Amino acid sequence: MLKLRSSWLRAAAVLLRPSPASAAAAAQPRGHLSSGPQQKDTTFYELRTYCIRPEQNAAFLKLTNEKIHLRTAHSELIGYWSVEYGGLNKVFHIWRYGSYSQRAGVRAALAQDPSWMSEYVSVALPMLTSQDNEVTYLVPWSHLQQPPKEGGVYELVSYQMSPGGPTVWGKDFRAAIGAHDVPGYGKVLAAFHNEFGLLNRVHALWWFESADQRADSATELTRIPEWWPQVRDATPTFTCRWTVASADDHQLCFWLAVRSSATHLVSQQNQLMFPCRFSPLK
Incomplete structure (x- = not known):
């Protein structure tokens, strides 16, 4: 020893x-x-967290599974998770954008997409208690x-x-x-x-x-x-x-x-x- x-x-x-x-x-x-996170690449990642009404958790996940294709037709989804430990009735997802102008265009297009608005947004929003987002860059390394x-x-x-x-x-x-x-x-x-x-x-x-x-x-x-x-x-x-x-x-x-x-x-x-x-x- x-x-x-x-x-x-x-x-x-x-x-x-x-x-x-x-x-x-x-x-x-x-x-x-x-000295900053952006580096030379304009690509950024939006981290989103949604808190779901407890009684609506299963219904929200089912709806999202059925309708997520309407959202991914507009921009790239990196990952979508259900939080098991460290939070309850929460989902976390990551979206990639090449620039802020691209994201603005995506948001405008989604607002004008009748299928997305009627089949998903109008149904999903009452199931949520809060939404939060952060805009991030990959660290340089x-x-x-x-x-x-x-x-x-x-x-x-x-x-x-x-x-x-x-x-x-x-x-x-x-x-x-x-x-x-x-x-x-x-x-x-x-x-x-x-x-x-x-x-x-x-x-x-x-x-x-x-x-x-x-x-x-x-x-x-x-x-x-x-x-x-x-x-x-x-x-x-x-x-x-x-x-x-x-x-x-x-x-x-x-x-x-x-x-x-x-x-x-x-x-x-x-x-x-x-x-x-x-x-x-x-």
Whole structure:
């Protein structure tokens, strides 16, 4: 046990020691990511949340399943989910637009679509208690991905970060997401940054094989190692090898990354969701 502990402390020292290149780079004032979420791409993603009257939940999902084709004829649906944990009688969906003018054109066309208005909107609206939306961009290092296979569950984790934007906390946030995105955990499909809605808010969309797999892997990944108290107060400037094969190396990287990211975190929340049968992301 003493030999194992000492080997981990040596490994921690290596990971915590900044490389000459990183030390030189740290001496130069610079932003780690762009100063804003938009980047050069005008594509954005609208995240919508609808709260449904409890007695109308099943009827709303049935109606949407039957009539969603009227809506997707106008713009691209990325995914549509029913919230199972972290909220009740809620649906969450993501729509992609190439520009604000495209979205404005879509909304105008929908308002003039008699089938959409009479067969869906007029029936669905009385079933809802509220609607909310956020306009987001993919963070600069993220790309929207497909899950490894169909089926499974999705987790949306939302983080309220301190003011300043990605230039302030982007590098640490990316490291924290990367620390979770390891073999045996889940698969991060996208990370979004709010443009409208709560500012300095980011979302990570995850896929897991099942709710139990998510619970088991989260428990294993977040267990506090016995050596952590001896390295937790070390300098936060470190170079971590995300390709290491050892599960314990992954755990060390996880705790170091989470420690750095937590200094910028104001609050967070999550919800576990099941894809609807008509959802493109399943």
